Amino acid sequence: MEAARASAPAAHQFDVHLIDGTYELFRHFFAVPRRAAADGAEVGALRGVLGNIVMLLEQGATHVAVATDHVVESFRNDLWDGYKDGSAIEPDLWAQFHPTEAALELMGVTVWPMIEFEADDAMAAGAAMAAGDDRVRQVFICTPDKDLGQCVGAKVVQWDRRAGDVFDAAGVEAKFGVSPESIPDYLGLVGDSADGFPGLRGWGAKSTSMMLSHYGHIEDIPVSHDDWAPKVRGAAGLAATLAAERDLALLFRRIATVRTDAPVSDSVDELCWRGPHHGFEDLCNDIGAGALFERVMNLAAYRADT
Incomplete structure (x- = not known):
């Protein structure tokens, strides 16, 4: 307490x-x-x-x-x-x-x-x-x-x-190497295995962060790698993949956007937490959590007094 x-x-x-x-x-x-x-x-x-x-x-x-x-x-x-x-x-x-x-x-x-x-x-x-x-x-x-x-x-x-x-x-x-505003773009390119979408082939965390830290969003990345300001390894292949699958990257960005x-x-x-409701004690008894009930009641009593 x-x-x-x-x-x-x-x-x-x-x-x-x-x-x-x-x-x-x-x-x-x-x-x-x-x-x-x-x-x-x-x-x-x-x-x-x-x-x-x-x-x-x-x-x-x-x-x-x-x-x-x-x-x-x-x-x-x-x-x-x-x-x-x-x-x-x-x-x-x-x-x-x-x-x-x-x-x-x-x-x-x-x-x-x-x-x-x-x-x-x-x-x-x-x-x-x-x-x-x-x-x-x-x-x-x-x-x-x-x-x-x-x-x-x-x-x-x-x-x-x-x-x-x-x-x-x-x-x-x-x-991540990118601003919060670019996180959906980052995930659109890199993918998110936990959520089940793969991103684009070859676009790893390093290359993606380098590009998005400069351009911010997928649609702002130039089509030709010759126009890229950051010097990214494998730029020609990455640019070709992005050109062919830009719509897919934008779809993944949409999925990643909360x-x-x-x-x-x-x-x-x-x-605002004001304490437990009727039935909480019975629940704690059912799940064998008597000590948890005591903690909650003590905290509720303290909050009521302050």
Whole structure:
């Protein structure tokens, strides 16, 4: 509780934390021991996610939302046949997606479950909404996903909580060699194996960052390599590939571009954590998390007194 007391933001200004719930489920599924609920269902990842969010609240976070993929498929599956779907998700992990959403809501945490869109889009939309509020000091997008680097700038930073790294615009550029605005172009050329699109043949991280750091966007790269300002190894081949597959690169860029029109909360006020709802104690008992319930109740009592 002392960590929460020392870290709590001033009442007139606060930070907003947007959590990648899908990433957290995957991370905890492979990192924590398996645990069964009273009904025999696997809940190890669910328990891990709840504990992770409680720890964030104990460290002083006040306004929190968790974005999840309520279904794995999205509008992007209609754009590219090879785009990621839920076929490779282990059944014991997939079975914890919806129960985790319900558990977080019982804990009093705002959840954005995405159907047509993805969790990445929800965090992008939430970051845009929160950054527009004068009361918000900083918006933390809590995920290591490189897609979200495109949202970084001004109030918005990306926080890889597991590694302890926080990236502002300069940090994104130092990591990828391009500005946040060019991240979709970067992924359009390099590809993203995690999301299931390959990028263009021969376009690696080094050549892509060199070109985009100079030109910014795919359509601004000259057709002829003779007109290229950066001296890139294999320029003739890269230019030929880009000329032949420019439309494909633009499609991949569209896929990699997060959407800020995903359905999220209307106001940061809806993200303020005020304690758990009725039924949370029963949930904790069902999943064998009595200690977690005590932590949440202690924190809620402390918040009510300050």
